[in-house]
Amino acid sequence: MDKFIPLFVILPLIAAFLIPVFGRFLKAFNKTITLLVFLTLLILSLFYLFAGSQASFVYHIGGWKPVNGVPIAICFLLDPFSGFMLIIINMMAFLSTLYSVSYMTRYTGENYYYTLFAIMVAGLNGVVITGDLFNLYVFLEVTVIASYALVAFGTEKxxxxxxxxYQVLGGMATALILFSIGMIYWYTKTLNIFDISAILKDSSDYKLIEFTQLMLIAGFGLKAAIMPFHGWLPDAHSSAPSPISAMLSGVVIKAAGLYVIFRLFFNMFEISYVIGIIITVIGTLSMVVGVFLAIGQWDLKRLLAYHSISQMGYVILGVGMGMLILSRNGSEALAALAITGGLFHLINHAVFKGLLFLNAGSIEYRLNTRDLKHMGGLSASMPLTYSTSLGASMAISGIPPFNGFFSKLIIIVAAIQARYYVLALLAVVVSIITLASFLKFQRYAFYNTKVEHEKKKYRDVPFVMILSMVIMALLCLGLSLLIIPDVRDNVLQPAVDVLMRKNDYFINILNM
Amino acid sequence: MIVYILCFILFLVGLFGILTSRNIIKIVIGLSFMEFSVYLFLVLIGYIDNGQAPILSDNIAAAKYVDPLPQAMVLTAIVIGLATKAMLLTMAIRIYKKFNTFDIRKVTSLKG
Known part of the structure; x- marks a missing residue:
């Protein structure tokens, strides 16, 4: 398996190179190769998950093995947590590309679109599998440069x-991240995450480490659009083409922001109470403020973008509570429950928010508007868009048979068991307000028949768009199965274990 | 020590530029200042007084070498910074073509 790890970065890069070269001679070459690459990567990551082995694999670039436990080369690491993220990234990339096949015919320059898409996915896969801090920064920049260009793809005002x-705020985040990487290198004289974790374990200079941690939270918080740093998200996510909105909301803010925060603060730094408090508080803040900002919106995609901030709050709340419980030497099972809730909500949010953005794209594809006041009565003319969006709306607002209910339930149960009653109450209230907000979306977009327009004019969207939406809607239902203990133990539990593992695990990885 | 303080002041100059200037090009310049101060910091990490270039030869003791890794990091970071700056300036030109102004206060098509 470890021979396959670099493919996650190499294959999308090869596709990105080949598309501009051959794309102008061969029709449909760009779509075909992008779809094939993402499908291959999805199968590879699923193969890792279902092969039964939850082992970790390390790939040393250039074949430079560590000497006496001192790492020399940049290493790629595939462990259950990064495998879990790889599944989300490549699944969403495949489904968004499938949707783009019809949707992007509205735009010119399709070759550039697929090139940038492939580069973005290469960067995301790289961020997730790398084991080296500076390499992580490089892949992060590869991702965000591609997404800057994709946000501006329409080149309208x-x-x-x-x-x-997005670029100005992203540039500031980059400066902060690079600065804190410099601080860490100054202190430890190494860039390998596992080597750093072994050194920081014995360190005593808490002031410097805490300063660096705050810088990292600010930098990656800007990338993940957590509450005080969320200013760019509603603009960027609502202006991009819809499949890109689905990728940005569903994957980029998770893989480039939250994944890195979780990985660094659980596996690289020692877990501390102060950082646990900070992460939980900003998670709760973004959960509450995001939903209140969302409820007044009339622009459909902007409404969904604000809900992304709010739902990311749930994920951070779950994982942050786990960190708090661990730092106070609480029960490990309870911490594991909270973190399970957070990660479960992470994969759920990728699916249902991706689906909602694709629904918004379908409506925009036929009606050329994103304003809820100009929609109405679409339930009759676009039945499949309507039914899939109903499923996604119920999933995001936590209605039982759908996946969103179970992940929110786990987070709330964990909060109550850990005696954070206020957090549990806030989580319930925010869920109810989310429901209200999505009732508004359903009513104005699909039921409101008073709006004057010729209903017969609209047909449902083309087949591939329907196909990718239906697959996502089925996933919304199917991911509920992760609540079953046997399935959970195979999929979520190994990822949670990686986050809870202590440093001995990484010393083993160093010598692999 | 004084060098690190100057480096931090350069960072603050860049931040001040981003926060207060209204011209899009000046914002880009402010962002460059911030990034350059970080590059400077990275170079300073590896610096040793009276150090030597890290070329393996018999004459120099290993303790005299300056750390080569931050230099490699800075070169990579400068290349990445070039790409982001090119993208930002492209966007500035397109904004000028659409809005006929470089004034950030008049670039307000997004609200809410």
């Missing part, structure tokens, strides 16, 4: 403004 805003 709104897209350009949103992209400029």
């Amino acid at each position: 709104e897209e350009l403004e949103a992209s400029f805003k």
Whole structure:
């Protein structure tokens, strides 16, 4: 398996190179190769998950093995947590590309679109599998440069403004991240995450480490659009083409922001109470404030973008509570439950928010508007868009048979068991307000028949768009199965174990 | 020590530029200042007084070498910074073509 690890970065890069070269001579070459690459990577990551082995694999670039436990080369690491993220990334990339096949016919320059898409996915896969801090920064930049360009893909006034805003804030985040990587290197004289974790275990200079941790939270918080740093997200996510919105909301803010925060703060730094408090508080803040900002929106994609902030709050709340419980030497089972809830909500949010953005894209594809006041009565003319979006709306607001209910339930149960009653109450209240907000979406988009337009004019969207939406809607239902203990033990539990593992595990990895 | 303080002041100059200037090009310049101060910091990490270039030969003791890794990191970071700056300036040109202004206060098509 360890021979396959670099493919996650190499294959999308090869596709990104081949598309501009051959794309202009061969029709449909760009779509075919992008789909094939993402399907291959999805099968590879699923193969890792279902092969039964939850082992970790290390790939040393250039074949430079560690000497006496001192790592020399950049290493790629595939462990259950990064495998879990790889599944989310490649699944969403495949389904969004499938949707793009019809959707992107509205735009010119399709070759550039698929090139940038492949580069973005290469960067995301790289962020997730790398075991080296500076290499992580490089892949992060590869991802965000591609997504800056994709946000501005329409090159109208709104897209350009949103992209400029995103780039200025992203540039500041980059400066902060690079600065804190420099601080860590200064202190430990190494860049390998596992080597750093072994050194930080014995360190006593808490002030410097805490300063670096705060810098990292600010930097990656900007990338993940957590509450005080969320300003760019509604603009960027609502201006991008819809499949890209689905990728940005569903994958990029998770893999480039939250994944790195979790990985670094659980596996690289020692878990501390102060950082646990900070992460839980910003998680709760973004959960509450995001939903209140969302409820007044009339622009459909902007409403969904604000809900992304709010739902990311749930994920951070779950994992942050796990960190708090661990740092106070609480029961490990309870911490594992909280973290399980957070990671479960992470994969759920990728699916249902991706689906909602694709629904918004379908409505925009036929009606050319994102304003809820100009929609209405679409339940008759676009039945499949309507039914899939109903499923996704119920999933995001936590209605029982859908996946969102179970992950929110786990988070709330963990909060109550850990005696964080206020957090549990807030989580319930935010869920109810989310439901209200999505009732508004359903009513104005699909039921409101008072709006004057010729209903017969609209047909449902083309087949491939329907196909990718239906697959996602089925996933919304199917992911509920992760609540069953046997399935959970095979999929979620190994990823949670990686986060809870202590440093001995990484010393083994160093010598692999 | 004074070098690190100057480096931090350069960072603050860049931040001040981003926060206060209204011209899009000046914002890009401010962002460059911030990034350059970070590059400077990275180079300073590996610096040793009276150090030597890290070329393996018999004449120099290993303790005299400056750390080569931050230099490699800075070169990579400069290349990445070039790409982001090119993208930002492209966007600035497109914004000028659409809005006919470089004033960030007049670039307000997004609200809410």
